[in-house]
Amino acid sequence: MTTEPNLSTVPNEKSRMYLVGVVLVALILRVLLYTYNVSLPIKYYANTDAYNYENIAVNLMENQIYSGELEPPFIPNISRPPVYPLFMALIYGITNSSPSAVVFL
Numbered sequence: 886m887t888t889e890p891n892l893s894t895v896p897n898e899k900s901r902m903y904l905v906g907v908v909l910v911a912l913i914l915r916v917l918l919y920t921y922n923v924s925l926p927i928k929y930y931a932n933t934d935a936y937n938y939e940n941i942a943v944n945l946m947e948n949q950i951y952s953g954e955l956e957p958p959f960i961p962n963i964s965r966p967p968v969y970p971l972f973m974a975l976i977y978g979i980t981n982s983s984p985s986a987v988v989f990l
Contacts, residue, residue: 915989919985919988919989937953937962937965938965938969938970938973939973939984940952940953940954940955941953941962941965941970941973942970942971942973942974942977943974943977943982944959945970945971945974946974946977946978946982951967951970953965972987973987976990
């Protein structure tokens, strides 16, 4: 005894094309914003979190300490979760400290 598939849950060609269109538009917007931000002469931060996360990532790379301080003494930071700064430090290590690579990803 076989059961027939429920045709109302099977995606049709129209819904697939819609999904592909949405993904392509999102990708094009992301690439356009990326190319615009890379051309800016200075860094613009949407909020202070981005600035602090970048300081922590740079300190992880250069001083091997989890701190948001810009110069010694580097006081360890306990107010930021470690996953994103570690991700940023990994990308910086792979791309020779390229902030645009982190923005793109």
